[in-house]
Amino acid sequence: MQPTDNYVPTPQAPIPSGFGPQTTAAEALGGRDLTGKTAIVTGGYSGLGLETARVLAEAGATVVVPARTPEKAAAAVAGLPRVELETLDLADPASIDAFAARFLASGRPLDILVNSAGIMATPLTRDARGYESQFAVNHLGHFQLAARLWPALKQSGDARVVSVSSRALRFAGVDLEDPNYEHREYDKWMAYGQSxxxxxxxxxxxxxxxxxxxxxxxxxxxxxxxxxxSRHLSDDEMRGMGALDEHGNRVASDPRFKTVAQGAATSVWCAANPQLEGRGGVYCEDADIAVVAEPGSDAFSAGVAQWAIDPEAARKLWTLSEKLTGVTFR
Incomplete structure:
Protein backbone atom coordinates (compact mmCIF):
# COMPACT_ATOMS: atom_id res chain seq x y z
CA MET A 1 0.00 0.00 0.00
CA GLN A 2 1.43 3.38 -0.99
CA PRO A 3 0.56 6.77 0.51
CA THR A 4 -0.26 9.86 -1.53
CA ASP A 5 2.68 11.62 -3.09
CA ASN A 6 2.35 14.64 -0.82
CA TYR A 7 3.37 12.84 2.38
CA VAL A 8 6.09 14.85 4.08
CA PRO A 9 7.69 13.41 7.24
CA THR A 10 7.28 15.54 10.35
CA PRO A 11 10.66 16.85 11.58
CA GLN A 12 12.00 14.99 14.62
CA ALA A 13 12.38 18.17 16.67
CA PRO A 14 10.44 19.85 19.50
CA ILE A 15 7.52 22.09 18.49
CA PRO A 16 7.83 23.32 21.35
CA SER A 17 4.55 22.40 23.03
CA GLY A 18 4.86 24.42 26.23
CA PHE A 19 4.58 21.22 28.27
CA GLY A 20 7.31 19.36 30.15
CA PRO A 21 8.25 16.48 32.47
CA GLN A 22 5.78 17.51 35.18
CA THR A 23 2.81 17.83 32.82
CA THR A 24 -0.02 15.50 33.76
CA ALA A 25 -2.12 13.47 31.36
CA ALA A 26 -5.17 15.64 32.01
CA GLU A 27 -3.18 18.78 31.21
CA ALA A 28 -1.66 17.23 28.09
CA LEU A 29 -5.13 16.76 26.62
CA GLY A 30 -5.12 20.49 25.94
CA GLY A 31 -8.76 20.92 26.90
CA ARG A 32 -10.03 18.85 23.97
CA ASP A 33 -13.57 17.48 24.10
CA LEU A 34 -13.61 13.86 22.93
CA THR A 35 -17.35 13.38 22.98
CA GLY A 36 -18.36 10.95 20.25
CA LYS A 37 -14.83 9.57 19.80
CA THR A 38 -13.97 5.90 20.29
CA ALA A 39 -10.63 4.75 21.67
CA ILE A 40 -8.98 1.41 22.39
CA VAL A 41 -6.26 1.36 25.05
CA THR A 42 -4.39 -1.91 25.46
CA GLY A 43 -3.21 -2.33 29.03
CA GLY A 44 -5.87 0.18 29.97
CA TYR A 45 -6.58 -1.36 33.34
CA SER A 46 -3.26 -0.78 35.13
CA GLY A 47 -0.48 1.78 35.43
CA LEU A 48 -0.04 4.20 32.57
CA GLY A 49 -2.70 2.53 30.46
CA LEU A 50 -5.32 2.98 33.16
CA GLU A 51 -4.48 6.67 33.54
CA THR A 52 -4.60 7.11 29.77
CA ALA A 53 -7.99 5.40 29.61
CA ARG A 54 -9.30 7.47 32.51
CA VAL A 55 -8.34 10.82 30.98
CA LEU A 56 -9.72 9.93 27.55
CA ALA A 57 -12.98 8.66 29.04
CA GLU A 58 -13.45 11.65 31.30
CA ALA A 59 -12.92 13.88 28.26
CA GLY A 60 -15.94 12.23 26.65
CA ALA A 61 -14.52 9.32 24.64
CA THR A 62 -15.87 5.79 24.72
CA VAL A 63 -12.85 3.71 25.72
CA VAL A 64 -12.55 0.00 25.02
CA VAL A 65 -10.15 -1.68 27.44
CA PRO A 66 -9.11 -5.18 26.37
CA ALA A 67 -7.58 -7.49 28.98
CA ARG A 68 -6.53 -11.11 29.36
CA THR A 69 -8.70 -11.30 32.49
CA PRO A 70 -11.63 -8.85 32.21
CA GLU A 71 -12.73 -9.74 35.74
CA LYS A 72 -9.50 -8.29 37.14
CA ALA A 73 -9.77 -5.27 34.89
CA ALA A 74 -13.34 -4.60 36.01
CA ALA A 75 -12.20 -3.65 39.49
CA ALA A 76 -9.59 -1.25 38.11
CA VAL A 77 -11.93 0.66 35.82
CA ALA A 78 -14.94 0.65 38.16
CA GLY A 79 -16.47 4.11 38.25
CA LEU A 80 -14.96 5.32 35.00
CA PRO A 81 -17.52 6.59 32.47
CA ARG A 82 -17.94 5.09 29.00
CA VAL A 83 -15.44 2.24 29.49
CA GLU A 84 -16.13 -1.10 27.81
CA LEU A 85 -14.19 -4.18 28.89
CA GLU A 86 -13.13 -6.79 26.36
CA THR A 87 -10.96 -9.92 26.16
CA LEU A 88 -7.56 -9.88 24.45
CA ASP A 89 -4.27 -11.74 24.79
CA LEU A 90 -1.54 -10.09 22.72
CA ALA A 91 0.51 -13.29 22.79
CA ASP A 92 -2.29 -15.23 21.10
CA PRO A 93 -2.94 -14.42 17.41
CA ALA A 94 -6.37 -16.06 17.53
CA SER A 95 -7.36 -13.88 20.48
CA ILE A 96 -6.23 -10.75 18.60
CA ASP A 97 -8.25 -11.68 15.55
CA ALA A 98 -11.34 -12.46 17.62
CA PHE A 99 -11.18 -9.18 19.53
CA ALA A 100 -10.75 -7.15 16.35
CA ALA A 101 -13.59 -9.01 14.64
CA ARG A 102 -15.92 -8.18 17.54
CA PHE A 103 -14.98 -4.51 17.39
CA LEU A 104 -15.38 -4.31 13.62
CA ALA A 105 -18.77 -5.98 13.93
CA SER A 106 -19.94 -3.01 16.01
CA GLY A 107 -19.56 -0.84 12.90
CA ARG A 108 -17.85 1.94 14.82
CA PRO A 109 -14.92 3.96 13.51
CA LEU A 110 -11.79 3.83 15.67
CA ASP A 111 -10.45 7.31 16.38
CA ILE A 112 -7.69 6.49 18.87
CA LEU A 113 -5.63 3.33 19.35
CA VAL A 114 -3.12 3.44 22.21
CA ASN A 115 -0.83 0.41 22.28
CA SER A 116 0.15 0.67 25.93
CA ALA A 117 0.31 -2.95 27.10
CA GLY A 118 3.68 -4.63 27.37
CA ILE A 119 6.15 -6.76 29.26
CA MET A 120 9.68 -5.86 30.34
CA ALA A 121 12.94 -7.69 31.03
CA THR A 122 11.35 -11.12 31.20
CA PRO A 123 13.25 -14.41 31.28
CA LEU A 124 13.50 -16.05 27.88
CA THR A 125 10.07 -17.41 27.01
CA ARG A 126 8.43 -18.03 23.66
CA ASP A 127 4.89 -17.92 22.37
CA ALA A 128 3.19 -20.79 20.58
CA ARG A 129 4.87 -19.77 17.32
CA GLY A 130 8.32 -19.87 18.91
CA TYR A 131 8.73 -16.10 18.93
CA GLU A 132 10.58 -14.39 21.79
CA SER A 133 7.97 -13.06 24.18
CA GLN A 134 8.98 -9.39 24.45
CA PHE A 135 9.18 -8.96 20.68
CA ALA A 136 5.99 -11.00 20.25
CA VAL A 137 3.86 -9.14 22.81
CA ASN A 138 5.27 -5.61 22.65
CA HIS A 139 5.59 -5.39 18.87
CA LEU A 140 4.09 -8.24 16.86
CA GLY A 141 0.89 -8.44 18.90
CA HIS A 142 0.24 -4.73 18.46
CA PHE A 143 1.21 -4.91 14.79
CA GLN A 144 -1.40 -7.60 14.20
CA LEU A 145 -3.98 -5.73 16.28
CA ALA A 146 -3.56 -2.53 14.27
CA ALA A 147 -3.71 -4.48 11.01
CA ARG A 148 -6.96 -6.18 11.99
CA LEU A 149 -8.43 -2.85 13.15
CA TRP A 150 -7.27 -1.06 10.01
CA PRO A 151 -10.77 -0.79 8.46
CA ALA A 152 -12.05 0.99 11.57
CA LEU A 153 -9.04 3.32 11.70
CA LYS A 154 -9.55 4.29 8.06
CA GLN A 155 -13.28 4.72 8.69
CA SER A 156 -12.48 7.44 11.24
CA GLY A 157 -10.73 9.60 8.67
CA ASP A 158 -8.92 11.37 11.49
CA ALA A 159 -7.39 8.62 13.63
CA ARG A 160 -4.29 8.49 15.77
CA VAL A 161 -2.27 5.44 16.76
CA VAL A 162 0.07 5.75 19.74
CA SER A 163 2.83 3.19 20.19
CA VAL A 164 4.23 3.24 23.73
CA SER A 165 7.97 2.81 23.35
CA SER A 166 10.70 3.65 25.87
CA ARG A 167 14.07 5.32 26.13
CA ALA A 168 15.26 1.73 26.57
CA LEU A 169 15.23 1.54 22.77
CA ARG A 170 18.73 2.98 23.11
CA PHE A 171 19.81 -0.46 24.39
CA ALA A 172 19.37 -2.12 21.01
CA GLY A 173 17.98 -1.77 17.53
CA VAL A 174 16.00 -4.52 15.83
CA ASP A 175 18.05 -7.50 14.68
CA LEU A 176 16.20 -8.25 11.46
CA GLU A 177 18.17 -11.45 10.94
CA ASP A 178 17.50 -12.91 14.40
CA PRO A 179 14.71 -11.00 16.17
CA ASN A 180 13.66 -14.05 18.18
CA TYR A 181 17.05 -14.96 19.67
CA GLU A 182 17.35 -18.26 17.87
CA HIS A 183 21.04 -17.83 17.02
CA ARG A 184 22.37 -15.45 19.68
CA GLU A 185 22.56 -15.40 23.44
CA TYR A 186 19.49 -13.99 25.11
CA ASP A 187 19.78 -10.78 27.13
CA LYS A 188 16.53 -9.61 28.71
CA TRP A 189 17.41 -5.91 28.49
CA MET A 190 18.65 -6.09 24.91
CA ALA A 191 15.46 -7.95 24.01
CA TYR A 192 13.37 -5.28 25.72
CA GLY A 193 15.31 -2.56 23.91
CA GLN A 194 14.77 -4.33 20.60
CA SER A 195 11.01 -4.47 21.20
CA SER A 230 8.77 -3.93 36.81
CA ARG A 231 7.36 -7.15 38.27
CA HIS A 232 10.09 -9.29 36.68
CA LEU A 233 12.91 -7.22 38.22
CA SER A 234 14.67 -8.25 41.41
CA ASP A 235 14.89 -6.01 44.47
CA ASP A 236 18.58 -5.48 43.73
CA GLU A 237 17.75 -4.28 40.23
CA MET A 238 15.08 -1.95 41.59
CA ARG A 239 17.49 -0.63 44.23
CA GLY A 240 20.03 0.11 41.53
CA MET A 241 17.42 2.16 39.70
CA GLY A 242 16.59 4.17 42.82
CA ALA A 243 13.17 2.56 43.07
CA LEU A 244 13.41 0.72 46.41
CA ASP A 245 13.13 2.47 49.76
CA GLU A 246 14.78 1.47 53.04
CA HIS A 247 11.79 -0.71 53.91
CA GLY A 248 12.00 -2.70 50.69
CA ASN A 249 8.99 -1.01 49.10
CA ARG A 250 9.03 -0.39 45.36
CA VAL A 251 8.58 3.37 45.19
CA ALA A 252 10.04 6.19 43.12
CA SER A 253 12.65 7.59 45.50
CA ASP A 254 14.75 9.08 42.68
CA PRO A 255 13.53 12.61 41.76
CA ARG A 256 13.89 11.75 38.07
CA PHE A 257 10.95 9.37 38.35
CA LYS A 258 7.51 10.50 37.26
CA THR A 259 4.11 9.92 38.79
CA VAL A 260 1.67 7.79 36.82
CA ALA A 261 -0.29 10.92 35.91
CA GLN A 262 2.88 12.49 34.52
CA GLY A 263 3.93 9.26 32.82
CA ALA A 264 0.70 9.02 30.85
CA ALA A 265 0.93 12.61 29.66
CA THR A 266 2.79 11.96 26.42
CA SER A 267 0.45 9.14 25.40
CA VAL A 268 -2.56 11.42 25.89
CA TRP A 269 -0.82 14.32 24.14
CA CYS A 270 -0.15 12.17 21.10
CA ALA A 271 -3.61 10.60 21.18
CA ALA A 272 -5.65 13.77 21.28
CA ASN A 273 -3.91 17.14 21.63
CA PRO A 274 -4.71 19.55 18.76
CA GLN A 275 -1.06 20.66 18.64
CA LEU A 276 -0.26 17.52 16.65
CA GLU A 277 -2.81 18.10 13.88
CA GLY A 278 -1.07 17.49 10.56
CA ARG A 279 1.93 15.82 12.20
CA GLY A 280 2.96 12.20 12.70
CA GLY A 281 5.62 9.52 12.54
CA VAL A 282 7.68 11.05 15.34
CA TYR A 283 8.95 9.87 18.73
CA CYS A 284 7.76 12.01 21.62
CA GLU A 285 8.67 12.50 25.27
CA ASP A 286 7.65 14.97 28.01
CA ALA A 287 4.56 15.89 25.94
CA ASP A 288 6.59 17.22 23.04
CA ILE A 289 8.41 15.86 20.01
CA ALA A 290 11.81 14.61 21.17
CA VAL A 291 15.22 15.59 19.87
CA VAL A 292 17.46 13.12 18.07
CA ALA A 293 20.08 11.85 20.51
CA GLU A 294 23.73 12.43 19.80
CA PRO A 295 25.54 9.24 18.74
CA GLY A 296 27.28 7.64 21.71
CA SER A 297 25.29 9.61 24.30
CA ASP A 298 24.18 7.99 27.54
CA ALA A 299 21.32 5.53 27.10
CA PHE A 300 19.22 7.38 29.67
CA SER A 301 19.72 10.88 28.28
CA ALA A 302 16.95 12.64 26.40
CA GLY A 303 16.16 11.95 22.79
CA VAL A 304 15.63 9.11 20.36
CA ALA A 305 18.31 7.01 18.67
CA GLN A 306 18.55 7.60 14.93
CA TRP A 307 18.07 3.89 14.21
CA ALA A 308 14.62 3.96 15.84
CA ILE A 309 13.26 6.60 13.43
CA ASP A 310 15.04 5.47 10.26
CA PRO A 311 12.48 5.12 7.43
CA GLU A 312 14.36 2.34 5.63
CA ALA A 313 14.71 0.31 8.83
CA ALA A 314 11.00 0.89 9.48
CA ARG A 315 10.06 -0.52 6.06
CA LYS A 316 12.26 -3.57 6.52
CA LEU A 317 10.75 -4.25 9.94
CA TRP A 318 7.27 -3.85 8.45
CA THR A 319 8.01 -6.49 5.82
CA LEU A 320 9.41 -8.83 8.47
CA SER A 321 6.39 -8.24 10.72
CA GLU A 322 4.00 -9.11 7.90
CA LYS A 323 5.95 -12.32 7.33
CA LEU A 324 6.04 -13.31 11.02
CA THR A 325 2.36 -12.53 11.70
CA GLY A 326 0.90 -13.42 8.33
CA VAL A 327 -1.19 -10.21 8.31
CA THR A 328 -1.18 -7.14 6.10
CA PHE A 329 -2.81 -3.72 6.25
CA ARG A 330 -5.61 -3.45 3.70
Missing amino acids: KSANALFAVELDRIGFAHGVRAFSVHPGTIVTDL
Whole structure:
Protein backbone atom coordinates (compact mmCIF):
# COMPACT_ATOMS: atom_id res chain seq x y z
CA MET A 1 0.00 0.00 0.00
CA GLN A 2 1.43 3.38 -0.99
CA PRO A 3 0.56 6.77 0.51
CA THR A 4 -0.26 9.86 -1.53
CA ASP A 5 2.68 11.62 -3.09
CA ASN A 6 2.35 14.64 -0.82
CA TYR A 7 3.37 12.84 2.38
CA VAL A 8 6.09 14.85 4.08
CA PRO A 9 7.69 13.41 7.24
CA THR A 10 7.28 15.54 10.35
CA PRO A 11 10.66 16.85 11.58
CA GLN A 12 12.00 14.99 14.62
CA ALA A 13 12.38 18.17 16.67
CA PRO A 14 10.44 19.85 19.50
CA ILE A 15 7.52 22.09 18.49
CA PRO A 16 7.83 23.32 21.35
CA SER A 17 4.55 22.40 23.03
CA GLY A 18 4.86 24.42 26.23
CA PHE A 19 4.58 21.22 28.27
CA GLY A 20 7.31 19.36 30.15
CA PRO A 21 8.25 16.48 32.47
CA GLN A 22 5.78 17.51 35.18
CA THR A 23 2.81 17.83 32.82
CA THR A 24 -0.02 15.50 33.76
CA ALA A 25 -2.12 13.47 31.36
CA ALA A 26 -5.17 15.64 32.01
CA GLU A 27 -3.18 18.78 31.21
CA ALA A 28 -1.66 17.23 28.09
CA LEU A 29 -5.13 16.76 26.62
CA GLY A 30 -5.12 20.49 25.94
CA GLY A 31 -8.76 20.92 26.90
CA ARG A 32 -10.03 18.85 23.97
CA ASP A 33 -13.57 17.48 24.10
CA LEU A 34 -13.61 13.86 22.93
CA THR A 35 -17.35 13.38 22.98
CA GLY A 36 -18.36 10.95 20.25
CA LYS A 37 -14.83 9.57 19.80
CA THR A 38 -13.97 5.90 20.29
CA ALA A 39 -10.63 4.75 21.67
CA ILE A 40 -8.98 1.41 22.39
CA VAL A 41 -6.26 1.36 25.05
CA THR A 42 -4.39 -1.91 25.46
CA GLY A 43 -3.21 -2.33 29.03
CA GLY A 44 -5.87 0.18 29.97
CA TYR A 45 -6.58 -1.36 33.34
CA SER A 46 -3.26 -0.78 35.13
CA GLY A 47 -0.48 1.78 35.43
CA LEU A 48 -0.04 4.20 32.57
CA GLY A 49 -2.70 2.53 30.46
CA LEU A 50 -5.32 2.98 33.16
CA GLU A 51 -4.48 6.67 33.54
CA THR A 52 -4.60 7.11 29.77
CA ALA A 53 -7.99 5.40 29.61
CA ARG A 54 -9.30 7.47 32.51
CA VAL A 55 -8.34 10.82 30.98
CA LEU A 56 -9.72 9.93 27.55
CA ALA A 57 -12.98 8.66 29.04
CA GLU A 58 -13.45 11.65 31.30
CA ALA A 59 -12.92 13.88 28.26
CA GLY A 60 -15.94 12.23 26.65
CA ALA A 61 -14.52 9.32 24.64
CA THR A 62 -15.87 5.79 24.72
CA VAL A 63 -12.85 3.71 25.72
CA VAL A 64 -12.55 0.00 25.02
CA VAL A 65 -10.15 -1.68 27.44
CA PRO A 66 -9.11 -5.18 26.37
CA ALA A 67 -7.58 -7.49 28.98
CA ARG A 68 -6.53 -11.11 29.36
CA THR A 69 -8.70 -11.30 32.49
CA PRO A 70 -11.63 -8.85 32.21
CA GLU A 71 -12.73 -9.74 35.74
CA LYS A 72 -9.50 -8.29 37.14
CA ALA A 73 -9.77 -5.27 34.89
CA ALA A 74 -13.34 -4.60 36.01
CA ALA A 75 -12.20 -3.65 39.49
CA ALA A 76 -9.59 -1.25 38.11
CA VAL A 77 -11.93 0.66 35.82
CA ALA A 78 -14.94 0.65 38.16
CA GLY A 79 -16.47 4.11 38.25
CA LEU A 80 -14.96 5.32 35.00
CA PRO A 81 -17.52 6.59 32.47
CA ARG A 82 -17.94 5.09 29.00
CA VAL A 83 -15.44 2.24 29.49
CA GLU A 84 -16.13 -1.10 27.81
CA LEU A 85 -14.19 -4.18 28.89
CA GLU A 86 -13.13 -6.79 26.36
CA THR A 87 -10.96 -9.92 26.16
CA LEU A 88 -7.56 -9.88 24.45
CA ASP A 89 -4.27 -11.74 24.79
CA LEU A 90 -1.54 -10.09 22.72
CA ALA A 91 0.51 -13.29 22.79
CA ASP A 92 -2.29 -15.23 21.10
CA PRO A 93 -2.94 -14.42 17.41
CA ALA A 94 -6.37 -16.06 17.53
CA SER A 95 -7.36 -13.88 20.48
CA ILE A 96 -6.23 -10.75 18.60
CA ASP A 97 -8.25 -11.68 15.55
CA ALA A 98 -11.34 -12.46 17.62
CA PHE A 99 -11.18 -9.18 19.53
CA ALA A 100 -10.75 -7.15 16.35
CA ALA A 101 -13.59 -9.01 14.64
CA ARG A 102 -15.92 -8.18 17.54
CA PHE A 103 -14.98 -4.51 17.39
CA LEU A 104 -15.38 -4.31 13.62
CA ALA A 105 -18.77 -5.98 13.93
CA SER A 106 -19.94 -3.01 16.01
CA GLY A 107 -19.56 -0.84 12.90
CA ARG A 108 -17.85 1.94 14.82
CA PRO A 109 -14.92 3.96 13.51
CA LEU A 110 -11.79 3.83 15.67
CA ASP A 111 -10.45 7.31 16.38
CA ILE A 112 -7.69 6.49 18.87
CA LEU A 113 -5.63 3.33 19.35
CA VAL A 114 -3.12 3.44 22.21
CA ASN A 115 -0.83 0.41 22.28
CA SER A 116 0.15 0.67 25.93
CA ALA A 117 0.31 -2.95 27.10
CA GLY A 118 3.68 -4.63 27.37
CA ILE A 119 6.15 -6.76 29.26
CA MET A 120 9.68 -5.86 30.34
CA ALA A 121 12.94 -7.69 31.03
CA THR A 122 11.35 -11.12 31.20
CA PRO A 123 13.25 -14.41 31.28
CA LEU A 124 13.50 -16.05 27.88
CA THR A 125 10.07 -17.41 27.01
CA ARG A 126 8.43 -18.03 23.66
CA ASP A 127 4.89 -17.92 22.37
CA ALA A 128 3.19 -20.79 20.58
CA ARG A 129 4.87 -19.77 17.32
CA GLY A 130 8.32 -19.87 18.91
CA TYR A 131 8.73 -16.10 18.93
CA GLU A 132 10.58 -14.39 21.79
CA SER A 133 7.97 -13.06 24.18
CA GLN A 134 8.98 -9.39 24.45
CA PHE A 135 9.18 -8.96 20.68
CA ALA A 136 5.99 -11.00 20.25
CA VAL A 137 3.86 -9.14 22.81
CA ASN A 138 5.27 -5.61 22.65
CA HIS A 139 5.59 -5.39 18.87
CA LEU A 140 4.09 -8.24 16.86
CA GLY A 141 0.89 -8.44 18.90
CA HIS A 142 0.24 -4.73 18.46
CA PHE A 143 1.21 -4.91 14.79
CA GLN A 144 -1.40 -7.60 14.20
CA LEU A 145 -3.98 -5.73 16.28
CA ALA A 146 -3.56 -2.53 14.27
CA ALA A 147 -3.71 -4.48 11.01
CA ARG A 148 -6.96 -6.18 11.99
CA LEU A 149 -8.43 -2.85 13.15
CA TRP A 150 -7.27 -1.06 10.01
CA PRO A 151 -10.77 -0.79 8.46
CA ALA A 152 -12.05 0.99 11.57
CA LEU A 153 -9.04 3.32 11.70
CA LYS A 154 -9.55 4.29 8.06
CA GLN A 155 -13.28 4.72 8.69
CA SER A 156 -12.48 7.44 11.24
CA GLY A 157 -10.73 9.60 8.67
CA ASP A 158 -8.92 11.37 11.49
CA ALA A 159 -7.39 8.62 13.63
CA ARG A 160 -4.29 8.49 15.77
CA VAL A 161 -2.27 5.44 16.76
CA VAL A 162 0.07 5.75 19.74
CA SER A 163 2.83 3.19 20.19
CA VAL A 164 4.23 3.24 23.73
CA SER A 165 7.97 2.81 23.35
CA SER A 166 10.70 3.65 25.87
CA ARG A 167 14.07 5.32 26.13
CA ALA A 168 15.26 1.73 26.57
CA LEU A 169 15.23 1.54 22.77
CA ARG A 170 18.73 2.98 23.11
CA PHE A 171 19.81 -0.46 24.39
CA ALA A 172 19.37 -2.12 21.01
CA GLY A 173 17.98 -1.77 17.53
CA VAL A 174 16.00 -4.52 15.83
CA ASP A 175 18.05 -7.50 14.68
CA LEU A 176 16.20 -8.25 11.46
CA GLU A 177 18.17 -11.45 10.94
CA ASP A 178 17.50 -12.91 14.40
CA PRO A 179 14.71 -11.00 16.17
CA ASN A 180 13.66 -14.05 18.18
CA TYR A 181 17.05 -14.96 19.67
CA GLU A 182 17.35 -18.26 17.87
CA HIS A 183 21.04 -17.83 17.02
CA ARG A 184 22.37 -15.45 19.68
CA GLU A 185 22.56 -15.40 23.44
CA TYR A 186 19.49 -13.99 25.11
CA ASP A 187 19.78 -10.78 27.13
CA LYS A 188 16.53 -9.61 28.71
CA TRP A 189 17.41 -5.91 28.49
CA MET A 190 18.65 -6.09 24.91
CA ALA A 191 15.46 -7.95 24.01
CA TYR A 192 13.37 -5.28 25.72
CA GLY A 193 15.31 -2.56 23.91
CA GLN A 194 14.77 -4.33 20.60
CA SER A 195 11.01 -4.47 21.20
CA LYS A 196 10.92 -0.77 22.07
CA SER A 197 12.92 0.14 18.95
CA ALA A 198 10.34 -1.89 17.04
CA ASN A 199 7.54 0.14 18.64
CA ALA A 200 9.13 3.38 17.40
CA LEU A 201 9.83 2.05 13.90
CA PHE A 202 6.25 0.78 13.68
CA ALA A 203 4.98 4.35 14.15
CA VAL A 204 7.31 5.66 11.45
CA GLU A 205 6.03 3.32 8.75
CA LEU A 206 2.40 3.29 9.91
CA ASP A 207 2.32 7.07 9.63
CA ARG A 208 3.65 6.91 6.07
CA ILE A 209 1.08 4.30 5.07
CA GLY A 210 -1.79 5.80 7.03
CA PHE A 211 -1.38 9.39 5.87
CA ALA A 212 -3.54 8.90 2.77
CA HIS A 213 -6.37 7.62 4.99
CA GLY A 214 -6.18 10.25 7.73
CA VAL A 215 -4.37 7.90 10.12
CA ARG A 216 -1.36 9.38 11.92
CA ALA A 217 0.98 7.49 14.23
CA PHE A 218 3.33 8.40 17.06
CA SER A 219 5.67 6.61 19.45
CA VAL A 220 6.25 7.80 23.00
CA HIS A 221 8.66 7.51 25.90
CA PRO A 222 6.49 7.92 28.99
CA GLY A 223 9.37 8.51 31.40
CA THR A 224 10.60 6.42 34.29
CA ILE A 225 7.71 5.32 36.49
CA VAL A 226 7.31 2.54 39.04
CA THR A 227 4.44 0.36 37.82
CA ASP A 228 3.62 -3.33 37.59
CA LEU A 229 5.80 -3.42 34.46
CA SER A 230 8.77 -3.93 36.81
CA ARG A 231 7.36 -7.15 38.27
CA HIS A 232 10.09 -9.29 36.68
CA LEU A 233 12.91 -7.22 38.22
CA SER A 234 14.67 -8.25 41.41
CA ASP A 235 14.89 -6.01 44.47
CA ASP A 236 18.58 -5.48 43.73
CA GLU A 237 17.75 -4.28 40.23
CA MET A 238 15.08 -1.95 41.59
CA ARG A 239 17.49 -0.63 44.23
CA GLY A 240 20.03 0.11 41.53
CA MET A 241 17.42 2.16 39.70
CA GLY A 242 16.59 4.17 42.82
CA ALA A 243 13.17 2.56 43.07
CA LEU A 244 13.41 0.72 46.41
CA ASP A 245 13.13 2.47 49.76
CA GLU A 246 14.78 1.47 53.04
CA HIS A 247 11.79 -0.71 53.91
CA GLY A 248 12.00 -2.70 50.69
CA ASN A 249 8.99 -1.01 49.10
CA ARG A 250 9.03 -0.39 45.36
CA VAL A 251 8.58 3.37 45.19
CA ALA A 252 10.04 6.19 43.12
CA SER A 253 12.65 7.59 45.50
CA ASP A 254 14.75 9.08 42.68
CA PRO A 255 13.53 12.61 41.76
CA ARG A 256 13.89 11.75 38.07
CA PHE A 257 10.95 9.37 38.35
CA LYS A 258 7.51 10.50 37.26
CA THR A 259 4.11 9.92 38.79
CA VAL A 260 1.67 7.79 36.82
CA ALA A 261 -0.29 10.92 35.91
CA GLN A 262 2.88 12.49 34.52
CA GLY A 263 3.93 9.26 32.82
CA ALA A 264 0.70 9.02 30.85
CA ALA A 265 0.93 12.61 29.66
CA THR A 266 2.79 11.96 26.42
CA SER A 267 0.45 9.14 25.40
CA VAL A 268 -2.56 11.42 25.89
CA TRP A 269 -0.82 14.32 24.14
CA CYS A 270 -0.15 12.17 21.10
CA ALA A 271 -3.61 10.60 21.18
CA ALA A 272 -5.65 13.77 21.28
CA ASN A 273 -3.91 17.14 21.63
CA PRO A 274 -4.71 19.55 18.76
CA GLN A 275 -1.06 20.66 18.64
CA LEU A 276 -0.26 17.52 16.65
CA GLU A 277 -2.81 18.10 13.88
CA GLY A 278 -1.07 17.49 10.56
CA ARG A 279 1.93 15.82 12.20
CA GLY A 280 2.96 12.20 12.70
CA GLY A 281 5.62 9.52 12.54
CA VAL A 282 7.68 11.05 15.34
CA TYR A 283 8.95 9.87 18.73
CA CYS A 284 7.76 12.01 21.62
CA GLU A 285 8.67 12.50 25.27
CA ASP A 286 7.65 14.97 28.01
CA ALA A 287 4.56 15.89 25.94
CA ASP A 288 6.59 17.22 23.04
CA ILE A 289 8.41 15.86 20.01
CA ALA A 290 11.81 14.61 21.17
CA VAL A 291 15.22 15.59 19.87
CA VAL A 292 17.46 13.12 18.07
CA ALA A 293 20.08 11.85 20.51
CA GLU A 294 23.73 12.43 19.80
CA PRO A 295 25.54 9.24 18.74
CA GLY A 296 27.28 7.64 21.71
CA SER A 297 25.29 9.61 24.30
CA ASP A 298 24.18 7.99 27.54
CA ALA A 299 21.32 5.53 27.10
CA PHE A 300 19.22 7.38 29.67
CA SER A 301 19.72 10.88 28.28
CA ALA A 302 16.95 12.64 26.40
CA GLY A 303 16.16 11.95 22.79
CA VAL A 304 15.63 9.11 20.36
CA ALA A 305 18.31 7.01 18.67
CA GLN A 306 18.55 7.60 14.93
CA TRP A 307 18.07 3.89 14.21
CA ALA A 308 14.62 3.96 15.84
CA ILE A 309 13.26 6.60 13.43
CA ASP A 310 15.04 5.47 10.26
CA PRO A 311 12.48 5.12 7.43
CA GLU A 312 14.36 2.34 5.63
CA ALA A 313 14.71 0.31 8.83
CA ALA A 314 11.00 0.89 9.48
CA ARG A 315 10.06 -0.52 6.06
CA LYS A 316 12.26 -3.57 6.52
CA LEU A 317 10.75 -4.25 9.94
CA TRP A 318 7.27 -3.85 8.45
CA THR A 319 8.01 -6.49 5.82
CA LEU A 320 9.41 -8.83 8.47
CA SER A 321 6.39 -8.24 10.72
CA GLU A 322 4.00 -9.11 7.90
CA LYS A 323 5.95 -12.32 7.33
CA LEU A 324 6.04 -13.31 11.02
CA THR A 325 2.36 -12.53 11.70
CA GLY A 326 0.90 -13.42 8.33
CA VAL A 327 -1.19 -10.21 8.31
CA THR A 328 -1.18 -7.14 6.10
CA PHE A 329 -2.81 -3.72 6.25
CA ARG A 330 -5.61 -3.45 3.70
